[in-house]
Amino acid sequence: MESSRKLFIGGNWKSNLTVAQVNAHVNEVVNTLQIDPAKLEVLVAPTTLHLAQVKSILRPDIHLSAQSCSPENMGAFTGEVAASQLKDFGVNWVLIGHSERRSFFGETDAVVAKKVTLALAHGLNIVLCIGENLSEREGGQTFDVVARQLNAVKSAVTDWGKIVVAYEPVWAIGTGRNATPEQAQEVHVFIRRWFTENVNADVAASTRVIYGGSVTDVNARDLIGQPDVDGFLIGGASLKPAFKTIVDVSQA
Numbered sequence: 001m002e003s004s005r006k007l008f009i010g011g012n013w014k015s016n017l018t019v020a021q022v023n024a025h026v027n028e029v030v031n032t033l034q035i036d037p038a039k040l041e042v043l044v045a046p047t048t049l050h051l052a053q054v055k056s057i058l059r060p061d062i063h064l065s066a067q068s069c070s071p072e073n074m075g076a077f078t079g080e081v082a083a084s085q086l087k088d089f090g091v092n093w094v095l096i097g098h099s100e101r102r103s104f105f106g107e108t109d110a111v112v113a114k115k116v117t118l119a120l121a122h123g124l125n126i127v128l129c130i131g132e133n134l135s136e137r138e139g140g141q142t143f144d145v146v147a148r149q150l151n152a153v154k155s156a157v158t159d160w161g162k163i164v165v166a167y168e169p170v171w172a173i174g175t176g177r178n179a180t181p182e183q184a185q186e187v188h189v190f191i192r193r194w195f196t197e198n199v200n201a202d203v204a205a206s207t208r209v210i211y212g213g214s215v216t217d218v219n220a221r222d223l224i225g226q227p228d229v230d231g232f233l234i235g236g237a238s239l240k241p242a243f244k245t246i247v248d249v250s251q252a
């Protein structure tokens with residue numbers, strides 16, 4: 001990555017871990033990370049159920065994030081947690097647009113945009129997830145999909161400074177088949193160009209674009225070596241001691 005942007009590494013724990021496992025993982029892995037605050041920000045996103053528990057034991061220099069928020073304000077929306085409730089509770093970050101939300105729970109671009117609007121209105125920072133699926137990649141539509149997903153939130157974003165973009169090709173998530181460093185770099189460059197053309201050059205230069213999809217302690221070093229890969233959003237490996245190795249090699 002380029003030195004002007006601070007590295008960003010997030011652990012998305014998805015729907016994993018018991019209470020005991022959360023405690024052990026935070027105490028043994030997350031809270032023992034070596035983080036140079038001038039170089040790197042780290043975030044963890046436990047289930048909504050575990051936010052309070054993690055908040056009570058997490059090192060204060062590590063960001064706590066929800067994995068989603070409601071596309072509506074507080075009210076009669078059973079099962080949802082509103083952005084304002086996250087903020088009120090002391091959670092300052094939220095993942096929005098993860099491909100598992102889009103594909104398994106029917107989140108459309110319009111729903112993603114509503115969530116972005118509310119999250120920003122209530123002062124949350126966002127990791128905005130975008131990326132193409134396998135048939136879209138094989139059909140040569142990667143750039144079209146990524147641009148469509150960015151266009152969908154463009155008018156909802158009042159402050160790009162509160163957003164980290166996570167490029168997560170769906171075909172790489174949980175498959176053990178990561179994008180090659182060159183494939184990641186190519187799309188990250190495209191995303192940066194989208195910012196230049198649709199927002200401005202400052203935002204294009206300063207927005208962190210992180211990569212997600214089968215990141216491991218083995219492939220992290222080559223991926224982070226790409227000039228436009230500013231960090232990672234990590235699923236499986238964020239639940240293991242490998243998370244520590246990834247943090248270490250990324251700062252090296």
Ligand SMILES: O=C(CO)COP(=O)(O)O
Pocket residue numbers: 012098168172173174175176212213214215233234235236237
């Ligand atoms: O979806 C991801 C992070 O949000 C990536 O998951 P994996 O690292 O398990 O492929």
